[in-house]
Amino acid sequence: MWVLTFADVRMRARQFAIATIGTALVFSMALVIAGLSGGFRAETRRSVEGVGGDGFLVTAGSGGPFTSVSLMPSTVVDQVRRLPGVTRADPILVFQQRFSSPRGFVYGPVIAGPPGGLGAPPVRGLAPLRHGEAVVDDLAKVKVGETFTIGNERFRAVRRVHGYSILGGLPNVYISLADAQALAFSGRDVETAVAIRGRPTSVPRTLALYTNQQARQDVLDRLGNAVKSIDIFVRLLWLVAAVIIGAVVYLSSLERLRDFAVLKAIGSSSRQLYAGLAAQAVLIALLAAAVAIGLLPLIATFIPIPLAVPVFELYLLPIVAIVVGLLASLSGLRQAVRVDPALAFASG
Amino acid sequence: MTVTERSGITVRDLTMEYVSGDYVVRPLDNLSLEAGDGELVVLLGPSGSGKTTLLSVLAGILTPTSGTVGVCGRNPSKLSPDELNDYRRATVGIVFQGFNLIASLSARENAAVPLRLSGMRGAAVRRRADELLAQVNLADRAGHRPGRMSGGQQQRVAIARALALNPPVLLADEPTAHLDHVQVEGVITLLRRLAEPGRTVLVSTHDDRMIPLADRVIELAPRISEDTGPAEELTLAKGDVLFEQGSRGGRVYYVEAGRMEILRVQADGTEEHLIYVEPPAYFGEMGPMLGLPRSATARAVTKSVLTSYSVRDFRHRAGADERARGSGG
Secondary structure, three states: OHHHHHHHHHHOHHHHHHHHHHHHHHHHHHHHHHHHHHHHHHHHHHHHHOOOOOEEEEEOOOOOOOOOOOOEEOHHHHHHHOOOOEEEEEEEEEEEEEEEEOOEEEEEEEEEEOOOOOOOOOOOOOOOOOOOEEEEEHHHOOOOOOEEEEOOEEEEEEEEEOOOEEOOOEEOEEEEHHHHHHHHHOOOOEEOEEEEEEOOOOOOOOEEEEEHHHHHHHHHHHOHHHHHHHHHHHHHHHHHHHHHHHHHHHHHHHHOHHHHHHHHHOOOOHHHHHHHHHHHHHHHHHHHHHHHHHHHHHHHOOOOOOOOOOHHHHHHHHHHHHHHHHHHHHHHHHHHHHOOHHHHHOOO | OOOEOOEOEEEEEEEEEEEEOOEEEEEEEEEEEEEOOOOEEEEEOOOOOOHHHHHHHHOOOOOOOEEEEEEOOEOHHHOOHHHHHHHHHHOEEEEOOOOOOOOOOOHHHHHHHHHHHOOOOOHHHHHHHHHHHHHOOOHHHOOOOHHHOOHHHHHHHHHHHHOOOOOOEEEEEOOOOOOOHHHHHHHHHHHHHHOOOOOEEEEEEOOHHHHHHOOEEEEOOOOHHHOOOOOEEEEEOOOOEEEOOOOOOOOEEEEEEOOEEEEEEEOOOOEEEEEEEOOOEEEOOHHHHHOOOOOOEEEEOOOEEEEEEOHHHHHHHHHHHHHHHHHHO
16 A cells, blocks of 8 residues: 555645654764764874873873873883883873863963874874974864964974864864973873783782773763763654654644545554554654755754764664654554545545 | 346345444344345445445345345345355346446456456456446547546446446445546446346435335435424333334433433443433433434433333423523523
């Protein structure tokens, strides 16, 4: 009975178009939100791996290298370099700072490493940063060549990078290690972590090892509740989509009670009627999913923080759409099953 | 034309009761009839006489309270749900009073609905649907939706749909109810033409213009007013029931002495008191005058003496009483 299904969709095109657009907006919101969650992971991965090492050593008992500031004397680096399994070790400084750009104040992590070493800006072929030079993420709203201040120090942006931020869009600012030590620690020769290559087989009790994965997770743990809320919100949006489609299918089935009665009177089974309703609901849901995927790049331009929609979410959406459509069609099932074919004989 | 085990329609002692509101209605009471192969049979009767109920029973949509039905040798009330769906598609074709076409489908698609329900696909569906529309002289309206067709054209599409799987029985419920006289002629002529060997056409109507074309006419509400018997006096003992709700009768009663109760039997078997009737008053006139079953039961509360009249004599006495009251007052 596909003919009947499509003919009804054609006749109620406006009704179904509104439902499709509404559902598409809900689906696209779900994708955007899933993209936020993915964005958190992507920016953290880039920021951590952008340091260039395989892990970090920090003071035991403190947090991860990107989330807490626990100063270590520079002698620790030499100690780490001697650890078995470590092929390279460089001091790095990471601390949160507010800086003022021509377009306003921005918070973000300042990341600094030795010239040409780990912790340097993630820009291939870039000469080591000199005093007063900085590499900034796009989200810092600083253009190349512009100056901005961190504390009382002025810096000039020499390059911009994209996608290097943490905690939901806090832009990274890369400066030289000497500038960072002068800016935050009165020029003392200290670091907040030692970035390493290789994998130490043993670590002194005064230090704690964070692999890149652990360092990422440490950052994401700060967003734990936000990520969980986002995941719940995505499921709720799927439910909203089901309710929108369900409402349209339900109203459509109420309007078609007499048609259902006639169809039953001339030999249609309840199963055939329900299949038609389910096909309508799934059709709306799949169209909405397609529109949502099409709308995504447009909507993403209005979202100030980086989005990374996981590919599996895009593959998942049509499946979700089918499930949502089938769930929604249950709203009309009762009409299809319970309608009395005797209604077809009623006049008027 | 005859009814055989595999053709035509037989109805034996069919009674149909259903609950309407709080009380039980019995639109069909011990009805028996036959419609042979190739016959055009007209079920004639006013609204409420059970025509549509009978068609619904024959279509397998309602299950009778008692009695048996045979349509081409099959009793629809004995079929499983799947067999019943098949029966409604292939054994009986139904033409509804209100056309009941699917508004979103074209004439061709409407005619094709039973074909698709039966699993037919592809070009064969279109070919058969076009044949059907040609059969009802609507080949040039195949692409039109119901909203762009006249009532007569819609009814002919409905007939085409009913004929889709070439069922041996065609049931038409008030097929001329919503049509003007020009359209009525076309539909009646078509139904007459369709009653041919291999197909029985049963038409319910209150339109007696169909009578001359019918092979057989079955009146579902006998003309009770034909009861012209003389006035009779009868005596009831306390508790005697004069007539029961749902029964048919042609007499109107005057209470000469005693007290009668008019009551309605509810669906759950309890009795709802309506009114007491005492001299000089009458009751029971509406059923015979309108040709409808009694809508309530009459029972003697005390020993009562009644005079029963035919409708004609009742009118005569009621008129005389009215005149007497007028001259007296």
